[in-house]
Amino acid sequence: MTFNLKNYFVLFFAIFLIAFSSCKNNSTTQTEEENKTADSLSIKLNSPELKAVNAELLKDPANAILYVKRSGIYVNLKQLPEAVNDAKRAIKIDSTKSEYYMALIDAYYAQNNTRLAKESLEMVEKKFPDNPDALLKLSELYFLVRQYQKAIDYVNKALKINDRSAKAYYLKGSIYRESGDTTRAVSSLETAIEQDGKFENAFIDLGVMYAARKNPIALQYYNNALKINPANENTIYARAKLLQDIGKIDEAIIEYKSILQKNKNCENCYYNLGAIYLEIKKDNKTALENFTNAIALNPNSVQAYFARGYTYAKLKDKESAKADYNMCLKIRPGFEAAIQALNEL
Numbered sequence: 001m002t003f004n005l006k007n008y009f010v011l012f013f014a015i016f017l018i019a020f021s022s023c024k025n026n027s028t029t030q031t032e033e034e035n036k037t038a039d040s041l042s043i044k045l046n047s048p049e050l051k052a053v054n055a056e057l058l059k060d061p062a063n064a065i066l067y068v069k070r071s072g073i074y075v076n077l078k079q080l081p082e083a084v085n086d087a088k089r090a091i092k093i094d095s096t097k098s099e100y101y102m103a104l105i106d107a108y109y110a111q112n113n114t115r116l117a118k119e120s121l122e123m124v125e126k127k128f129p130d131n132p133d134a135l136l137k138l139s140e141l142y143f144l145v146r147q148y149q150k151a152i153d154y155v156n157k158a159l160k161i162n163d164r165s166a167k168a169y170y171l172k173g174s175i176y177r178e179s180g181d182t183t184r185a186v187s188s189l190e191t192a193i194e195q196d197g198k199f200e201n202a203f204i205d206l207g208v209m210y211a212a213r214k215n216p217i218a219l220q221y222y223n224n225a226l227k228i229n230p231a232n233e234n235t236i237y238a239r240a241k242l243l244q245d246i247g248k249i250d251e252a253i254i255e256y257k258s259i260l261q262k263n264k265n266c267e268n269c270y271y272n273l274g275a276i277y278l279e280i281k282k283d284n285k286t287a288l289e290n291f292t293n294a295i296a297l298n299p300n301s302v303q304a305y306f307a308r309g310y311t312y313a314k315l316k317d318k319e320s321a322k323a324d325y326n327m328c329l330k331i332r333p334g335f336e337a338a339i340q341a342l343n344e345l
Helices: 005-025 032-044 048-059 064-076 080-093 098-110 114-127 132-144 148-161 166-179 182-195 200-212 217-228 233-245 249-262 267-279 284-297 302-314 318-331 336-344
Strands: none
Touching: 032 048, 048 064, 064 080, 064 098, 080 098, 098 114, 098 132, 114 132, 132 148, 132 166, 148 166, 166 182, 166 200, 182 200, 200 217, 200 233, 217 233, 233 249, 233 267, 249 267, 267 284, 267 302, 284 302, 302 318, 302 336, 318 336
16 A cells, blocks of 8 residues: 555644634533523613623634633623633643632632632632732631631731731721631731721621620711711611610610611611610500511511510500410410419419
8 A cells, every 4th residue: 555645634634623613512611502691681681781791702802811801700690600610711721820829719619619719719829829818718728617827827827928908907807806806816917907998898897896885885886887877777776776775765666766767677766666666665565566567577576476475564454465375375385484474374
């Protein structure tokens, strides 16, 4: 058999085309089918943001930054497998950017896949030892599983790289608070505020800590938090509850009513107002109205039924009191306070 150079080149070229086709199919850029899927998803989820980034990727399908951007959008839209895939694709395009790995870790976090998140973070720590974000994520991970010392160790590593990180001090404060070291928690949270005067959550957490001791200084922290975000209903409620606890009753009533003007579904507002009118204002009828409103919002509230039953008893309506106490026992069999109250009717 004679060797035919021409046939050899034809065969070689055919193999090259097959290999090229195979490489193309395994490309890191999205395929036409993936484009269609992504577009249909943007329509289904009614996401203009997703549609816009899809349009950009059509023009520049090898742009790693766009895949990271879309991964973040997918996380927000709870499309987590897609978020993971886009982050992985960005890493395949450019494995030198730590932020691409962090996007993948964020997607794993959103999936509650702590094992893969931890493995990825440990790899990032080795590959990018000067990346404080990875160190803080590792700290958060150990914080979640209550390995507090390891969590503190990673925060401290991050602070050696950037000692002005408000996020790091806030995390450190949260770890100390959870582990019961309130003195260090307060110190770290105060430092977070020093580094970032608009760190709303730090102000709120300090307010909560001081409020637990019924310390009026908590009002200052809540007020500072509300300067940053005046619409935060949870902070307004926390301030109202503190005013109630430290005896500023009229101010507390005003706060609760201001919340209810915007949100009629604040069960705790109604319950607390009921308690104020019952115990302090001695206005049983207004107390009754508020407890009834709380029950309407939460028909399984043992506390609200018991409080209303007690109010009925004070109004000499024994049958209604009995009905509410029995409802307490239906919801929570063996509820000692209700049993005792029934015996006293």
